[in-house]
Structure formats: structure tokens, C-alpha cells
Amino acid sequence: MKCTIPLAPLLLSSAVSAASLSSLPVELETRSELDSRLANVHITRRGEVQGAVTYTYGACTSLDKRDAHHTISRAARPRKGVDSRLVWVAPEDVSSGGCISAWDSTDKLVGRSSPQHFTSDLKRRKRSGPSSIEMNREDGFDTWGPWFDGVALLEAKALADVDVAAAKSKTVGIAGAGMSGLMTWLVLHQSGFTNLTILEAGQRLGGRVRTEYLTGGPFDYSYQEMGPMRFPKEITIKNQTYNITDHQLVFQLAAELNELNNHAANWSVDFIPWIQSTPNGLSYKNGFKLPDTGMPPTLAQIKANSSLGGPPMIIDAATQTLQEKIDAITSDEDLMIAVATNMHKAHSEFLAAGLGGKGGDSWSEFGYMVNYLNATLNSTAIVGGDSSSFWGTIYDNVYFSASAWRTIDGGLSRLPAAFHPLVDGVTRMGNWVDGFSFDSCKQKVSLSLKNKKAEEFDYAIIAMPFSQVRKWRLPQWLPSTITSAIKNLPMGGACKVALEYRTRFWEHLENPIIGGCSTTTDIPGVGSVCYPSGNINGTGPATILASYASGDWATRWLSFSEEEHVQYMVDAMAEIHGDVASREYTGKYNRKCWFLDPLASGSWAEPEIGQHQLYLPEYFKTYNNIIFVGEQTSYTHAWIASALESGVRGAVQLLLELGLVDEAKAAVTKWMARWIEV
Known part of the structure; x- marks a missing residue:
């Protein structure tokens, strides 16, 4: 039979009056909404306490520890002047109206909180708006995920008291300065961590976010995206428009970075419309062109x-x-x-x-x-x-x-670039992590570095693609479930070729092409052709994404030299658009085949059947102070939002590992992390 806690009376008994509570040597309080079974109890010691302390939850009038509904923790005597907390994992039958009590080693009452009030549904973090998620079986969620369950994590850990200053001074090494690594850093930094280090193998921030500037800089507008290009914002179905909610995280991050950088023009991240399709896109099939215009x-x-x-395909x-x-x-x-x-x-x-x-x-x-x-x-x-x-x-x-899209004015690389004023002091470029180990005596993680001395941290966040991690000699103590995920999760590939032209000739055709990726062709290996969405009708050089090939062609193009690949696309653009493309070509190009990139070895994760069910639960575990993040640990792979949400999850996971429940809840609330229960 479950026991219930009587609601606290309006007036405390004379034995535990308000005045007597204030004179007790231990002050107890919670500082975040009790909207789940997980909370921090803040402890302030004002006087002397004898021996270890037991913390309970029960009736606010009780003077006997045995009357408690449940024990929260047994911990050493709190230290005076130290910001200390308990991790409180309330049982499922907890009721509102009780108080947290502290009892010394003689079972004497030495502290009591005000009455504690839980929200009516402890399985739900209250959120405004239509996108709130009730995290329970009835709403379609199975017990294993696909979200990160912080309550279950801390139930298993049974943490006692937490020294907040010590927790936030832990050394944390973040391997990789891509979007997941940068997002992990931001959440931890804003949670008060003081010893964060980012180790990046290359010489730039952003990982697979890569804008190539063929002439000038961002606002000369001759650039193309060799990685991600755009963000779907809204979709209209049945005459109603819906936000595509998981991508809102990108827009929120940009706004946050602009605030942190005081809206400095050098680091601003500003969105402009992306044109995904246009009716004047060309259809060049079977070599057919209109006789009167000579154009497809x-x-x-x-x-x-x-x-x-042309003739329809016979199906x-x-x-x-x-x-x-x-x-x-x-x-x-x-x-x-x-x-x-x-x-x-x-x-x-x-x-x-x-x-x-x-x-x-x-x-x-x-x-x-x-x-x-x-x-x-x-x-x-x-x-x-x-x-x-x-x-x-x-x-x-x-x-x-999507019915509405956005891209970043000046190129998507401006998003990771906006981190420079924030992380340059803690980022070490040219530090290629190529493995890790764990010292069980010191409880330290060692990140090995190519051609450099290994570095030791209290915790490590691996924010690198699994295509890189699978090259490491993984330690034997790592469970086979996560090693299987690392070794067997397939990576997709893409090859892109960007070509620069002296003018925006496509915008001055008889049927102007204004942005979009609508031009299609049956010329083998071309894939998508995309025209720039920024600086429409501008002057000066501009760049077409002449080819975006994925799948089979992402592999086939690897056997071509860069010169052969680029010339093939130069010829293809001239065949599609006519002689004007040959006349206007500046000779500048960029070719990016992501399978050839030594720091990526692929474009995005492509899980096969069963792999989400098998691997997602494994990504949400901590292995000897090591946490994995990255778009491969999400379930909407290949998008920036996927990397960002993994960074939020990884940071929250570490916060909870250290018992910092208040900070974890604040991060979840701030970043709309609706897939994390704390």
C-alpha cells in the first residue's frame, strides 16, 4: 500500500514554528520548478551540526525521522560557506505539500524547508505552445527513448551531496570544433564551467559546415555552400502552416550568438530567404532545346x-x-x-x-x-x-x-565563425584526437593526439564523426554495443563542384532563373544545380553550385582527378545554358568530395534498418567519463539542427552526471530540448 503525505497545515505547530525553523543550523531549499521527479536541494550550513546528516521528505510538522515518506540522501556534514546540493530523485508516489528535513547523527532535526509543491503530472515538463511533449507510454514513447532520460540516469547513480564549485571546475576536453562540439561548449560554459578545452584537428571552426568564398569575402557574394546549405522553416499542409520545429534550434542559436557578440557586424548571423525551387528552372533531358530560343x-x-x-518514362x-x-x-x-x-x-x-x-x-x-x-x-x-x-x-x-526556407546572409560558415570571440581562448587548432583511454585510479580520461603528447581531462566529449572514431584502436573495456555503433554506422557521401562566373547571367536570361535548385538534367553525375539566393540582381562575380551528387555518384567521382571532375561540370553548364556559360566562366572553382576529407571521411550518417533501435540508447550513456555527441547520435541526420541537439543532450548528460540538476533543467528549458527529461 502506497503511503501519502498529508498536506502541510497553514500554521506550523509550536514545536516547529517559522521562528524555530529560521534558527536551525541547516537551511534547505529548492530553486527550480518541481516539474519532474528530479531536483537539486540547496544546503546552507549556518551553525554547528553533529556528524553525518540524513535528508528526508515528509510531513512538515514531524519531529521524528521515522515518519518520513522517503529518504533523499545520507551525506557528510555540510561544510560552512560551501555551495552544496543534494540530488533528489523523488519516488513515483511522491505528493505535494511535504517538507525536506535534515537530521543529524543523533536524529535531531537540524533543518527544514518550506512546503514543496510538485506539478500535477511529474512525467511532463510543462511547456507552452503546441509542441509540448508528454513523455510517457500513452503518448507513444517506449521506455528506451528516443530521448535522453535524466531521471533514470540519476536513479542509477544515487549521488549524495554535490560540491558545486568542484563540479564546475572539472576539466572537460571537447574533441572536435564542429557544430556539436561548439554547442556542447556553449551549454556548459553558460552553466558555469570554467575549465573547458576544445581540441580541433583542423584550422577552422564548423566541421562539415563549409562555405567556400571564390572571390572576396562573405558580402562580395561569390560563394557556395560545400556542406549544408539551407534550413526548412515552415510547411503548409491542408491550408495550414506549421513550423518545422526541430530546426528552430538553429535560429535560436543565431539569436543567442548575436546577443553574446553584442550584434557586432563582423560576427552577425542574419537569415535571408532561401529559394529552393523556381518555375524558371531548366529541364535539360535527351539533349532537347527549344528551337526558337536554343534553351532547354x-x-x-x-x-x-x-x-x-519529352516522352514520359514508360512504367x-x-x-x-x-x-x-x-x-x-x-x-x-x-x-x-x-x-x-x-x-x-x-x-x-x-x-x-x-x-x-x-x-x-x-x-x-x-x-x-x-x-x-x-x-x-x-x-x-x-x-x-x-x-x-x-x-x-x-x-x-x-x-x-517546406513552404519557407532560410539561409545565412554571407554563407553558413558565419554561424560557427560567430563562436570565434567566445572560444578562441579555449580552442587549440591542429590538435588531432586519435584515441582515448581511462585511468580508473585517477578517474581521468586521456585523449591521445596525433604527433603530440596526450592530454588528460576529468571528462571528454567526443564530437567527431564516427567515420573518424572508427579509425581508432578502441579500448577493450568499451561495451560492444557502442563499439558496434561506431564501427558499423554507415556514412553517406556527397561531391560538390562550385563554378564562378563574371556575371549572374542566369538572372538575365529570357526566362530569368532567380535562385533555386530546380534545374535538372540527365547528364550523368551532375545531380542538383543550384543558383545563389543572396544578392539577387547584384553585380560582380557569382557562383553556381554546378553539381551536387550524392549516393552512388559520390563514390564514382572519387576515381576522377579534380581537374577532370571540374572540367566535366564546366562543359555540362555550357551544354545546359549555352555559350554564355563558357564566356562568363572565370576559371575559379571549388570541388569538395567529403569522402576525401581526412577530417570527415563522409558527409552524414545513414543508419540502416534496425540501427536506430539498436544504437540510440547507447549514445545516451556515459562510458568511463566519456560522452559521444554529433549528428550521428541524433535521428534526423545530415542537418545542422541534428548536430546542435546532440550538443545540448551531451552537455545536459554531463551536468546530470555531476549532479547539477538545476543547470540541466535550465539548459533544457532554454534550448527547447523537448527530447530530454529532467
Whole structure:
């Protein structure tokens, strides 16, 4: 039978009056809302206390420790003048109205808090707005995640008292200055940590966020994004517009950096509209061009006259039926709304129920189409079947169906660059982490550095792609579950080629092309062609993303020399746009194949079937003072928001490891970390 705590009376008994409470030698209080079962109890010692102290929760009038509902902690005598806290993990049957009490070694009452009031639903952190998430089974969340459960972590640790100053002075080494590493640093720094070090192998901030400036700087506007390019902001479905909520973290970070940098122009991060599609994008297929203009037809012209698009692809009835079934699943409007408004809940429900009730992440596209939809092998091969999960298709469908997009004026590299005034004093460039070890006697992590002496820290945050970490000789004590994730999580690839032109000739065609990635072609290996969204109708040189190839072509292009690859794209742009492209080409280019980058060895994580279910729980564990972050530990891979949310989670994970519950709650609230329960 569960016991309940009687509500505290309006007037305390004479034995424990308000006056007598103030004279007790130990002051107890909580300073954050009791909206979960997890809290810090702040302890201030004002007088002498005999021996170790027991802290309990129970009736506010009790003078007997045995009357308590539960024991919070047994700890050494609090030190005078030291900011000390308890970690309080309340049991599930806790009730409001009780008080926290302190009892000395003789069971004498030496401290008592004011009455404590929990919110009505301890399984939910109260949030405003439609994106709040109730973290319980009834709302589609299974016990293993896909969020980080701080309550469960601290239940298992059973921390006693916390010396806050000592905790915040712990040395923390962050391996990697990409977006996840920078975000981890920011959350910990703003939580009061004083000994943070970022170790970066290269000579720049940002990792796979990489803007290449072919002429001048950011506001000469001759640049292209060789990494991420844009942020989907809103989606309109059924005549209603929804925020794509998981990307709001990017906009929030930019606003925060602008504030921290006092809106200095050199470091400002300002968003402008990104043009994803345009009706004047060209469709160059089968070498066909309009006889009167000598140009390929635009998408608008094809829409008005379908014959300009050339003969349609002949698809047999079985394949057409299969395609319609798959589109109905991955582009279901209700599912897209769920993903846009509450990615975390939608993902969990997808894993639990999935497609056709068969479980989402347990079916490959190929297996689902052949074994469940009874499709032919021919139809499955045409529609597309491999070892990937449908989940990536689903969230990309939402993102790429966005009705409003944003990019950063002057290039996305301005986002990590805005960290320079904040982190330059704690960042060491040219320090390539290539392994780690743990000294169980000293309780220290050692990060080994290529061609340099290893460095020792109390904790380490590994913010590097698993494609890099898998090159290390991982220690034997690391559990096979996480080593499997590191070694077996596939990385996707991309090759991009940017070409600079003297003028924005595409904006002055008979049918001007204003931004967008709408030009398509069947020239092999080109992929997407994107025109700049910034400085429309400006003067001076500008740069086209002449090729964005992923998948199979990301690997094929590796066998070409840079000169061959670039010349192929120069010729392709001239074939599509005509002689003007040849005349205007400046000879400046940039080619980036991410599989060739020694610091990345790939573009993004691409989990295969079952890997989310298998690996996500492992990423949320701490291994001998080592925490892993990065977009590979998220579940919407390849986007900046994925890296940022992993950084928030990694920082909160460390805060909780050290018992800093108040700071963890503040970080979760500030950064809208709706997938973390504290």
C-alpha cells in the first residue's frame, strides 16, 4: 500500500514554528520548478551540526525521522560557506505539500524547508505552445527513448551531496570544433564551467559546415555552400502552416550568438530567404532545346505544355501501383504534420508501429516492398530498395516540402565563425584526437593526439564523426554495443563542384532563373544545380553550385582527378545554358568530395534498418567519463539542427552526471530540448 503525505497545515505547530525553523543550523531549499521527479536541494550550513546528516521528505510538522515518506540522501556534514546540493530523485508516489528535513547523527532535526509543491503530472515538463511533449507510454514513447532520460540516469547513480564549485571546475576536453562540439561548449560554459578545452584537428571552426568564398569575402557574394546549405522553416499542409520545429534550434542559436557578440557586424548571423525551387528552372533531358530560343524548356513551360518534357518514362502498371503505395505512406499528410510539429513523438511512434503495423525501423524498403506489399523484384528495383529505413525518407519529405526556407546572409560558415570571440581562448587548432583511454585510479580520461603528447581531462566529449572514431584502436573495456555503433554506422557521401562566373547571367536570361535548385538534367553525375539566393540582381562575380551528387555518384567521382571532375561540370553548364556559360566562366572553382576529407571521411550518417533501435540508447550513456555527441547520435541526420541537439543532450548528460540538476533543467528549458527529461 502506497503511503501519502498529508498536506502541510497553514500554521506550523509550536514545536516547529517559522521562528524555530529560521534558527536551525541547516537551511534547505529548492530553486527550480518541481516539474519532474528530479531536483537539486540547496544546503546552507549556518551553525554547528553533529556528524553525518540524513535528508528526508515528509510531513512538515514531524519531529521524528521515522515518519518520513522517503529518504533523499545520507551525506557528510555540510561544510560552512560551501555551495552544496543534494540530488533528489523523488519516488513515483511522491505528493505535494511535504517538507525536506535534515537530521543529524543523533536524529535531531537540524533543518527544514518550506512546503514543496510538485506539478500535477511529474512525467511532463510543462511547456507552452503546441509542441509540448508528454513523455510517457500513452503518448507513444517506449521506455528506451528516443530521448535522453535524466531521471533514470540519476536513479542509477544515487549521488549524495554535490560540491558545486568542484563540479564546475572539472576539466572537460571537447574533441572536435564542429557544430556539436561548439554547442556542447556553449551549454556548459553558460552553466558555469570554467575549465573547458576544445581540441580541433583542423584550422577552422564548423566541421562539415563549409562555405567556400571564390572571390572576396562573405558580402562580395561569390560563394557556395560545400556542406549544408539551407534550413526548412515552415510547411503548409491542408491550408495550414506549421513550423518545422526541430530546426528552430538553429535560429535560436543565431539569436543567442548575436546577443553574446553584442550584434557586432563582423560576427552577425542574419537569415535571408532561401529559394529552393523556381518555375524558371531548366529541364535539360535527351539533349532537347527549344528551337526558337536554343534553351532547354523551363519547368513552367513544361507545365503549360507537357510535350516539351519529352516522352514520359514508360512504367508498367505493377510498378506504378507500388510507387503510389509508397508515396501514400511516406508523404501521408497527417504523418508529415506530426513530423513537422513533434519530430520526437513521430519518430517513436514510427519505431513502435511503423509501416503496415510491421515496425518502422525493422523493415528495409526492399524487404517491406517485396515481403509485405508483395511487389515484384523489378518494381522494387525501380522504385528503390536498399538497406535503409523509411524514416530518412519520411523526414526528408517533410523538410523538402517546406513552404519557407532560410539561409545565412554571407554563407553558413558565419554561424560557427560567430563562436570565434567566445572560444578562441579555449580552442587549440591542429590538435588531432586519435584515441582515448581511462585511468580508473585517477578517474581521468586521456585523449591521445596525433604527433603530440596526450592530454588528460576529468571528462571528454567526443564530437567527431564516427567515420573518424572508427579509425581508432578502441579500448577493450568499451561495451560492444557502442563499439558496434561506431564501427558499423554507415556514412553517406556527397561531391560538390562550385563554378564562378563574371556575371549572374542566369538572372538575365529570357526566362530569368532567380535562385533555386530546380534545374535538372540527365547528364550523368551532375545531380542538383543550384543558383545563389543572396544578392539577387547584384553585380560582380557569382557562383553556381554546378553539381551536387550524392549516393552512388559520390563514390564514382572519387576515381576522377579534380581537374577532370571540374572540367566535366564546366562543359555540362555550357551544354545546359549555352555559350554564355563558357564566356562568363572565370576559371575559379571549388570541388569538395567529403569522402576525401581526412577530417570527415563522409558527409552524414545513414543508419540502416534496425540501427536506430539498436544504437540510440547507447549514445545516451556515459562510458568511463566519456560522452559521444554529433549528428550521428541524433535521428534526423545530415542537418545542422541534428548536430546542435546532440550538443545540448551531451552537455545536459554531463551536468546530470555531476549532479547539477538545476543547470540541466535550465539548459533544457532554454534550448527547447523537448527530447530530454529532467
